Amino acid sequence: MSVARTFAGALVGLFLIAGTTDRAAAEANYPTRPITLIVPFAAGGPTDIVARTISQHMAGTLGQPVVIENIAGTGGTIATIRAKRSTPDGYTIIIGHLGTHAAAVAVYPNLAYDPSSDFEPIGMVAGTPVLILARKDFPANDLVAFASYVKANRARMAHAGMGSVSYSFCIFLNHLIGATPEFTAFNGTGPAMKALLAGQVDYMCDQIVTAVPQVKATAIKAYAIGTTERSPALPDVPTSEEAGLPQFRGSAWNALFAPKGTPKPIVEQLNSALSKALDDDRTRKELVALGSVLPEGDARSPRALADLVKREIARWSGILQPLAR
Ligand code: MLT
Numbered sequence: 069m070s071v072a073r074t075f076a077g078a079l080v081g082l083f084l085i086a087g088t089t090d091r092a093a094a095e096a097n098y099p100t101r102p103i104t105l106i107v108p109f110a111a112g113g114p115t116d117i118v119a120r121t122i123s124q125h126m127a128g129t130l131g132q133p134v135v136i137e138n139i140a141g142t143g144g145t146i147a148t149i150r151a152k153r154s155t156p157d158g159y160t161i162i163i164g165h166l167g168t169h170a171a172a173v174a175v176y177p178n179l180a181y182d183p184s185s186d187f188e189p190i191g192m193v194a195g196t197p198v199l200i201l202a203r204k205d206f207p208a209n210d211l212v213a214f215a216s217y218v219k220a221n222r223a224r225m226a227h228a229g230m231g232s233v234s235y236s237f238c239i240f241l242n243h244l245i246g247a248t249p250e251f252t253a254f255n256g257t258g259p260a261m262k263a264l265l266a267g268q269v270d271y272m273c274d275q276i277v278t279a280v281p282q283v284k285a286t287a288i289k290a291y292a293i294g295t296t297e298r299s300p301a302l303p304d305v306p307t308s309e310e311a312g313l314p315q316f317r318g319s320a321w322n323a324l325f326a327p328k329g330t331p332k333p334i335v336e337q338l339n340s341a342l343s344k345a346l347d348d349d350r351t352r353k354e355l356v357a358l359g360s361v362l363p364e365g366d367a368r369s370p371r372a373l374a375d376l377v378k379r380e381i382a383r384w385s386g387i388l389q390p391l392a393r
Contacts, residue, residue, distance in 0.1 A: 095331050098158055102133040105324075106151050106162040108144030109228055112258030114277035115144075118194055118322045119163045121354050125345035130337070140255035143229030144168040145176060152181045156329035161190065161338065165233060166320040170380035172231035174388035183381065189373035190324035191339045193346075195361035196275035197299055197319045198237045200291040200308075201283075203267045211291040211311035215245040218271065225249035226260040226269040233320040234260065236384060237273035237294070243391050244315050264288055275320050276301060276359030294318050301359035319361070323373050335370060343368050 094100075105123050109115045116138060123134040139147035144167055151162035162168075169183035181187075200211065208214040217223070225242070227235040234257050242249065252269050254260040261278050263269045265287055276293070280301050283290045292311035293299055308316040324342060326335055345351050346362050355362060366372055 094157065095333050098334050098337060099130050099132040101159065102135050103127075103130065103158065104137050104160045105134050106147050106160065107136055107138045108140065108147030108162065108164070108168055109138070109232070109256030110140045110254070110258045111138050111256075112278075113228070113256035113261075114196055114233075114275035114320075115163055115165060115322055116256070116258060117277050117358065118196070118355065118360065121351055122193055122342065122345040125348050125351045126338075126341040129341040129344050141229065143172060143175075143231035143235060145172050145179065145181075145229075145231065148172070148183075149180050151325065152186045152327055154327050156188075156327040156331075158326065158330055158334035158338065161324055161326045162187075163193065163322055164325050165196075165322045166380055166384070167228075167232040167236060169323070169325065169377050171233070171236040171384040171388060173381050174385040175231040175236075184374065184377050186328050187325040188328060188330045188335050189370040189377065190326055190335055191342045191368050191370060192363040192373050192376065193322045193324060193342065194355055195319050195321045195363070196233075196277055197293050197295045197359060197361070198233065198273050198275055199279050199283075199293050199302075199305065200241060200271070200316070201264065201274055201279055202271040202289045202291065203264050203269070204286070204288055205267065206270055206289055208291075209289075211306075211308070211313055214271070214291050215247070215313070218242075218247040218249060219245055223247070223249045223270040224252055224268075226252050226254060226257075226263055226272040228256050228260060229253050232257075233275060234273050236388060237316075237318070237320075238271075239391055240387055241273060241313075241316055244313060261288075280358050292316065299359045301357060321376070323376075339368070339370060 107116045107119045127134040148168045154160035208217045257274045282288045290305045292308040293305050294308050
């Protein structure tokens with residue numbers, strides 16, 4: 069072997085060692101600057117509220133600001149693509165949900181990401197039951213009357229883009245009750261809720277987090293919640309079974325993900341900061357008051373989240389793909 073080749077080989081070796089040492093140092097010191105938490109919907113919606121609530125406590129644990137960046141559009145998929153393409157160094161993470169990380173697979177045939185292989189699951193943040201809601205003066209006082217009204221009349225249904233939670237649950241609802249509404253898309257259910265409050269749309273299927281204050285203030289109607297038990301946050305709202313539509317069953321969820329390739333120690337650090345936030349009295353109280361169901365024990369692990377994503381992709385593909393045909 070020539071001296072030149074031996075020298076070049078040694079130089080490459082040195083660069084590799086230096087690269088590995090730099091990476092190890094970056095992981096050991098993480099985080100040294102603010103972390104961006106992408107919210108794939110408009111401000112004021114359930115994803116945004118849940119993200120802002122946990123990020124405050126996580127920032128304290130991590131010793132760096134956790135900066136929320138709302139990137140809305142196309143049912144949350146634009147932001148999720150952005151998160152997938154971010155540098156996997158722990159400084160950009162996303163709060164995904166049942167829509168972005170499961171239902172979107174069923175409604176976008178050319179989705180530019182695979183929720184189960186393009187991300188490192190960090191952990192589940194909260195289960196968020198879904199309610200069937202209508203504007204305050206909608207001419208139906210219970211779910212049976214609502215179903216027969218929207219079947220007979222072309223009502224205006226709000227949603228947060230194809231594949232979002234509000235879209236997926238209401239597509240399922242429309243199928244169950246035989247409704248063919250006029251669809252109005254928003255960048256999130258924050259703005260959709262404003263339109264519902266203003267009477268510009270008739271109904272939507274939204275996560276409990278944004279519904280609680282409005283239902284309590286009787287500013288909107290809530291016909292049913294899609295869980296087997298009533299929510300302690302809204303004890304007067306019947307379950308879908310009690311209201312006469314037991315097939316409308318399911319709950320949404322929100323969870324943190326990092327781009328694929330984010331080092332395991334960093335994912336573990338983020339998971340631990342999330343878990344501490346979920347154990348914090350004030351954070352818990354705020355989330356529970358809004359009807360969130362907090363994960364406990366193993367349900368907080370990255371593995372449990374990876375399994376949930378796989379199960380939900382299968383479930384929502386089974387529900388939505390036949391309806392899209
Ligand atoms: C939001 O935060 O606006 C909602 O999660 C959107 C949705 O998926 O319905």
